[in-house]
Amino acid sequence: MANIAILGYGTVGSGVFAVVTNNQDVVARKAGQAVNIKKVLDLRDFPGDPVEPYLTHRFEDILEDEGIDVVVEVMSGINPAYSFSKRALEAGKSVVTSNKAVVAQHGDELIDTARAHGVSYLFEASVGGAIPIIRPLMTSLTADHITEVWGILNGTTNYILTEMAEKGAAFADVLKEAQKLGYAEADPTADVEGHDACRKIAILSSLAYGKTVDFQQIPTEGITKITAEDIAYGKEMGCAIKLLGTSKKTAHGISAMVAPYFLPLSHPLASVNGVFNAIFVKGDMSGETMYYGSGAGKLTTASAVTADIIDAIHQKSVFLDWDTSAQLQVEAKDEVPAKAFVRVAFSHKDTAKKTCNDLFAVVKFVELDAFGDEFGLVVDALTEAQLAEKAALLAQAPGIDQVRNIIRMEE
Amino acid sequence: MANIAILGYGTVGSGVFAVVTNNQDVVARKAGQAVNIKKVLDLRDFPGDPVEPYLTHRFEDILEDEGIDVVVEVMSGINPAYSFSKRALEAGKSVVTSNKAVVAQHGDELIDTARAHGVSYLFEASVGGAIPIIRPLMTSLTADHITEVWGILNGTTNYILTEMAEKGAAFADVLKEAQKLGYAEADPTADVEGHDACRKIAILSSLAYGKTVDFQQIPTEGITKITAEDIAYGKEMGCAIKLLGTSKKTAHGISAMVAPYFLPLSHPLASVNGVFNAIFVKGDMSGETMYYGSGAGKLTTASAVTADIIDAIHQKSVFLDWDTSAQLQVEAKDEVPAKAFVRVAFSHKDTAKKTCNDLFAVVKFVELDAFGDEFGLVVDALTEAQLAEKAALLAQAPGIDQVRNIIRMEE
Numbered sequence: 085m086a087n088i089a090i091l092g093y094g095t096v097g098s099g100v101f102a103v104v105t106n107n108q109d110v111v112a113r114k115a116g117q118a119v120n121i122k123k124v125l126d127l128r129d130f131p132g133d134p135v136e137p138y139l140t141h142r143f144e145d146i147l148e149d150e151g152i153d154v155v156v157e158v159m160s161g162i163n164p165a166y167s168f169s170k171r172a173l174e175a176g177k178s179v180v181t182s183n184k185a186v187v188a189q190h191g192d193e194l195i196d197t198a199r200a201h202g203v204s205y206l207f208e209a210s211v212g213g214a215i216p217i218i219r220p221l222m223t224s225l226t227a228d229h230i231t232e233v234w235g236i237l238n239g240t241t242n243y244i245l246t247e248m249a250e251k252g253a254a255f256a257d258v259l260k261e262a263q264k265l266g267y268a269e270a271d272p273t274a275d276v277e278g279h280d281a282c283r284k285i286a287i288l289s290s291l292a293y294g295k296t297v298d299f300q301q302i303p304t305e306g307i308t309k310i311t312a313e314d315i316a317y318g319k320e321m322g323c324a325i326k327l328l329g330t331s332k333k334t335a336h337g338i339s340a341m342v343a344p345y346f347l348p349l350s351h352p353l354a355s356v357n358g359v360f361n362a363i364f365v366k367g368d369m370s371g372e373t374m375y376y377g378s379g380a381g382k383l384t385t386a387s388a389v390t391a392d393i394i395d396a397i398h399q400k401s402v403f404l405d406w407d408t409s410a411q412l413q414v415e416a417k418d419e420v421p422a423k424a425f426v427r428v429a430f431s432h433k434d435t436a437k438k439t440c441n442d443l444f445a446v447v448k449f450v451e452l453d454a455f456g457d458e459f460g461l462v463v464d465a466l467t468e469a470q471l472a473e474k475a476a477l478l479a480q481a482p483g484i485d486q487v488r489n490i491i492r493m494e495e
Numbered sequence: 496m497a498n499i500a501i502l503g504y505g506t507v508g509s510g511v512f513a514v515v516t517n518n519q520d521v522v523a524r525k526a527g528q529a530v531n532i533k534k535v536l537d538l539r540d541f542p543g544d545p546v547e548p549y550l551t552h553r554f555e556d557i558l559e560d561e562g563i564d565v566v567v568e569v570m571s572g573i574n575p576a577y578s579f580s581k582r583a584l585e586a587g588k589s590v591v592t593s594n595k596a597v598v599a600q601h602g603d604e605l606i607d608t609a610r611a612h613g614v615s616y617l618f619e620a621s622v623g624g625a626i627p628i629i630r631p632l633m634t635s636l637t638a639d640h641i642t643e644v645w646g647i648l649n650g651t652t653n654y655i656l657t658e659m660a661e662k663g664a665a666f667a668d669v670l671k672e673a674q675k676l677g678y679a680e681a682d683p684t685a686d687v688e689g690h691d692a693c694r695k696i697a698i699l700s701s702l703a704y705g706k707t708v709d710f711q712q713i714p715t716e717g718i719t720k721i722t723a724e725d726i727a728y729g730k731e732m733g734c735a736i737k738l739l740g741t742s743k744k745t746a747h748g749i750s751a752m753v754a755p756y757f758l759p760l761s762h763p764l765a766s767v768n769g770v771f772n773a774i775f776v777k778g779d780m781s782g783e784t785m786y787y788g789s790g791a792g793k794l795t796t797a798s799a800v801t802a803d804i805i806d807a808i809h810q811k812s813v814f815l816d817w818d819t820s821a822q823l824q825v826e827a828k829d830e831v832p833a834k835a836f837v838r839v840a841f842s843h844k845d846t847a848k849k850t851c852n853d854l855f856a857v858v859k860f861v862e863l864d865a866f867g868d869e870f871g872l873v874v875d876a877l878t879e880a881q882l883a884e885k886a887a888l889l890a891q892a893p894g895i896d897q898v899r900n901i902i903r904m905e906e
Contacts, residue, residue, distance in 0.1 A: 103638050103780050113705075114637035114816060208635070214781035216627075216635030223634060224619070224627030226525035227514050227801035294524075352766055352787070369514050369798035370625035373788035376763070377781065387780035390638035403809070405525060 085118045086397045089146040091168055092159035093126040093135055096182050096209070099386030100156055101135055104393070111390060115397040122152055143168055147175055154396045156389060157181040166190050173197040173205060178396035182209035182389050185274075188283035188299045191290065192408035204402040206392040211237065211284045212361045214384035215377035219391075221291050221365065222404060228367030230292040234330040237284040239359035239379035240268045240275035241307050241327045245315075245344075246357040249324060254312050267359060267380070277306035278327065278342040285329030285340055292365065293333055293412055294405050297340070301414035304342040314489055317427065317450055317460045318346055324354040325491065337413035341468075346425055346493045421465040423447065423493040426475070428484055429458040435483025443474050443481065458488060496529045497808045500557040502579055503570035504537040504546055507593050507620070510797030511567055512546055515804070522801060526808040533563055554579055558586055565807045567800060568592040577601050584608040584616060589807035593620035593800050596685075599694035599710045602701065603819035615813040617803040622695045623772045624650065625795035626788035630802075632702050632776065633815060639778030641703040645741040648695040650770035650790035651679045651686035652718050652738045656726075656755075657768040660735060665723050678770060678791070688717035689738065689753040696740030696751055703776065704744055704823055705816050708751070712825035716754040725900055728838065728861055728871045729757055735765040736902065748824035752879075757836055757904045832876040834858065834904040837886070839895055840869040846894025854885050854892065869899060 088104070090097050104111055104121055112118045123146050124138040143164070146152055155172040157179055159165040166186050169179045174197060181187065186194075187207045198205035208218045221230070236242050240262065247258045259276065262268035274280045286299035307327050318325055323346040331340040347354045352374065356362040361379030366372050378384040395402050426444075430436035437459075440446055444463035451459045466474065471490065479487045499515070501508050515522055515532055523529045534557050535549040554575070557563055566583040568590055570576040577597050580590045585608060592598065597605075598618045609616040619629045632641070647653050651673065658669045670687065673679035685691045697710035718738050729736055734757040742751040758765045763785065767773040772790030777783050789795040806813050837855075841847035848870075851857055855874035862870045877885065882901065890898045 107638055107640065107780065110640055111638055116814075214778075215784055216631040219635045220627040220631055223806065224630045224802050225798070226805045227518055227522055227798045229518065229521055350766065352763075355761065355763055355766070367625075367798065369518065369794045369801075371789045371792070371795050373626055373786070375784070375786060377784035381782070383780045384782050387636070387638045387778065390780075391635050394637045395634065398814070403527075 085120050086115060086154065087120050087122040087152045088154040088156060088393055089123040089125065089152045090121065090156045090158065091125045091143070091165070092157070093124050093128070093130065094158065094160070095382050096158040096385050096389065097124070098135070099382035100158060100389050103383060103386045103390045111394060115394045117397065119393065119397065123149065147171055152177060154178045154180060154393055156393060157183055158389065159183065160185070162186055162189060169194055169205070170197060173201055173203060176201050176203060178203040178206070178400065180206045180389055180392040180396055182207070182385055184210040184280065184283045184287060188286050191287065192296045192406070195404060195406055196408050202401050204396045204400065206396055206402060207287070208392050209385050209388035211287055212363055212375065213239065213377065213379040213381060214387050215361055215363065215375045215379070217288070217363050217375050218291055220375065225365060225367050225370055225373070228369045230333070230365060230367050232332045232366040233285070233288045233292045233363065234328055235363035236326050236353055236356050236361050237281040237329045237363070237379070238275055238327060239361060240272065241281070242356065242361070242379070243267045243359050244276070245307060245310065245325055245327065248310070248312060249315050252312055252315070255308065255310060276308050278304040281327060281329045281342045285331050285342060288363070289331040289338055289340060289412070290406055291404070292331070293338060295407050295410040295412045297338060297412050297414065302340045302342060305344065307344050309489060310344055311489070313455060314427065314491060316452055316454070317425065320450055320452060321346070321462070322349050323347060324349060326353055326356070334415055337415045339416070340414050343492055346491055348495065351494065416468065419467045421467050423462055423464050423495065424466055424471055425460060425462055425491045425493055426478070427458060427460045427488040428478065429486040429488055430483055431485045432483040439478070439481040439483050443478055462493065496531050497526060497565065498531050498533040498563045499565040499567060499804055500534040500536065500563045501532065501567045501569065502536045502576070503568070504535050504539070504541065505569065505571070506793050507569040507796050507800065508535070509546070510793035511569060511800050514794060514797045514801045522805060526805045528808065530804065530808065534560065558582055563588060565589045565591060565804050567804060568594055569800065570594065571596070573597055573600060580605055580616070581608060584612055584614060587612050587614060589614040589617070589811065591617045591800055591803040591807055593618070593796055595621040595691065595694045595698060599697050602698065603707045603817070606815060606817060607819050613812050615807045615811065617807055617813060618698070619803050620796050620799035622648065622698055623774055623786065624788065624790040624792060625798050626772060626774065626786045626790070628699070628774050628786050629702055631786065636776060636778050636781055636784070639780045641744070641776060641778050643743045643777035644696070644699045644703045644774065645739055646774035647737050647764055647767050647772050648692040648740045648774070648790070649686055649738060650772060651683065652692070653767065653772070653790070654678045654770050655687070656718060656721065656736055656738065659721070659723060660726050663723055663726070666719065666721060687719050689715040692738060692740045692753045696742050696753060699774070700742040700749055700751060700823070701817055702815070703742070704749060706818050706821040706823045708749060708823050708825065713751045713753060718755050720900060721755055722900070724866060725838065725902060727863055727865070728836065731861055731863060732757070732873070733760050734758060735760060737764055737767070745826055748826045751825050754903055757902055759906065762905065830878045832878050834873055834875050834906065835877055835882055836871060836873055836902045836904055837889070838869060838871045838899040839889065840897040840899055841894055842896045843894040850889070850892040850894050854889055873904065
């Protein structure tokens with residue numbers, strides 16, 4: 085029998101408690117032995133809850149219990165989650181987590197600590213909720229050089245964008261609704277500003293390319309500037325807006341970015357709606373494979389956490405192909421020219437259009453009757469640097485009143 | 496250093512040779528040691544080919560070579576692939592294969608043999624080409640009771656159906672073209688009659704539910720009866736036709752089937768085109784996850800084979816949750832009533848429609864100007880048994896000349 089402890093009895097923690105308890109038959113079969121929840125750490129009491137007999141308020145009760153083999157860190161935020169994880173690993177216990185903030189910031193160090201003590205630091209649930217993505221990268225796509233990883237990595241923003249598209253509603257209204265339903269947190273910054281997706285693409289990149297990627301180097305835009313008007317233009321063009329995390333191996337490092345993109349409706353990611361996530365991986369032999377599933381939710385995330393618990397029990401020291409002594413630099417977004425959508429308010433329409441034609445390789449203008457003081461345009465052949473430069477010029481150019489938004493386009 | 500031998504230098508065999516040779520850096524890193532191709536068995540000679548120095552015509556050269564740890568069986572057909580695999584396992588060598596015919600027919604026995612000799616019998620590449628699906632089932636979705644598996648499992652038929660839809664061409668013409676391009680074999684029966692998909696859904700079901708499923712019990716229809724007319728009706732209804740393998744856990748066994756289905760264009764599987772495959776898995780905790788990638792191709796399939804080679808070297812005895820002593824019965828397709836599409840040629844149109852309305856819960860009639868002597872109809876609330884029974888009645892009923900096709904519908 086293997087004993088585990090859970091740090092944090094919040095959404096994911098109570099989910100892990102439920103999965104390990106309710107599915108103990110299959111968990112035991114896969115782990116090769118019964119898995120027993122011995123202690124649960126939380127500062128709160130839960131009178132009447134099934135967790136009550138297991139509760140402790142002191143981390144040391146878990147740390148000093150030599151019978152506990154695996155510690156499940158499902159708290160949120162960096163501290164004390166990071167220090168608890170570090171101390172547990174140093175005590176020779178494997179640590180399993182869904183905490184992407186800790187993994188993105190201290191993952192390399194905690195993996196080192198785990199290796200030094202012959203145990204595992206595992207974090208499948210930190211990316212893509214229930215979707216198996218880290219283990220396929222580590223154990224299935226092993227014959228490949230991975231060259232790209234990208235996808236929809238944040239359930240909250242995907243839910244908001246889906247609702248905005250379906251209801252034609254404004255960002256702020258949908259966000260409020262999402263908070264009411266528990267799909268967005270009281271402080272939604274990490275999700276809506278793209279910070280969460282940024283940490284996830286950094287974690288995936290580190291594993292895909294086998295060296296540490298610093299999430300702080302990844303240019304990140306969220307969805308707070310996306311309006312109902314942008315979505316209306318998208319519909320006119322046959323496009324959906326999705327927040328993508330992207331990463332690509334380059335000669336000397338990687339290029340990576342988090343930003344909202346217009347995708348044609350025929351694109352496989354365009355039909356990934358609500359809290360679902362989907363991640364593409366490109367390998368030099370396997371080609372493109374894609375992984376799809378629920379990116380959020382108590383039991384779905386807990387199922388991924390529990391799979392890691394089983395792995396840590398089954399193997400003790402699980403192999404991760406992540407050379408923590410090496411770092412990959414995030415370079416400026418690679419210079420493959422791409423399309424973008426630009427929305428401008430004009431002071432004089434014809435002059436504004438002439439300005440646009442002078443500045444850009446205009447693919448087409450998109451005009452919607454409902455918006456009388458502006459138009460959209462699709463522009464081609466722009467690198468990230470050119471896009472930034474031309475956007476600055478555009479704002480000052482004749483006939484232009486204001487650049488209302490710029491959204492990248494995928495084909 | 497680990498030594499391997501490859502049985503068969505055909506498409507997949509030469510692909511494995513290329514992957515192991517070209518990606519030896521990453522293969523060695525993941526396997527924990529260099530991987531060396533020591534011998535390749537083929538009855539043919541390949542003068543001037545890089546394989547030449549490794550070739551042997553005698554299986555015994557491989558069997559009796561104690562330095563060979565892993566045997567890669569990438570022949571086709573049951574024999575001698577099966578007996579070679581059995582003998583290699585008995586000699587204490589792990590066997591890795593892409594041969595779904597052998598796995599479906601003898602997989603349980605070969606797994607037993609592998610277990611008895613402390614080695615592995617692995618077959619990730621037998622289902623879904625490059626898509627990691629068997630390993631995620633065995634190592635990622637471990638906290639779940641799997642309740643359903645279904646998807647597009649055959650690249651050849653999906654290529655044919657995609658081409659038929661895009662070009663409005665007839666089955667026979669597209670098949671001929673596919674054979675020319677190497678996407679279909681000279682004898683295409685196994686693919687177009689659904690036998691290949693049947694074996695794959697049997698293999699997936701055995702692993703998903705942990706007990707042997709006999710592929711011969713699974714009702715199987717291919718795509719040979721699908722016509723350009725069916726596809727035209729589909730377009731009118733906003734549907735694509737896909738050959739699906741489906742499997743669902745029931746109280747006492749499973750229900751399973753291979754058949755062409757109409758899917759609405761908004762369905763995630765409707766946009767899986769060409770030789771791509773996609774597989775959905777439903778777990779009681781993880782919900783629905785989906786796996787997508789190239790279902791055929793030399794290097795893509797070889798990448799999955801090579802990942803198994805690495806696993807067999809890294810772990811030697813790889814855990815498969817498949818109780819080979821237990822068998823799951825395939826029951827009659829479960830009695831959840833569903834929709835179907837029926838195409839009838841009429842001798843008298845109004846009488847024929849009245850007949851249809853009397854026999855079926857008609858959702859709608861679909862009439863296309865181009866087809867003057869027939870109409871289609873969508874019918875609802877039919878179990879498989881009722882569908883068969885009513886189709887027989889319909890053929891004899893007033894106003895009906897002929898039932899031209901019946902195609903199931905997914906929503």
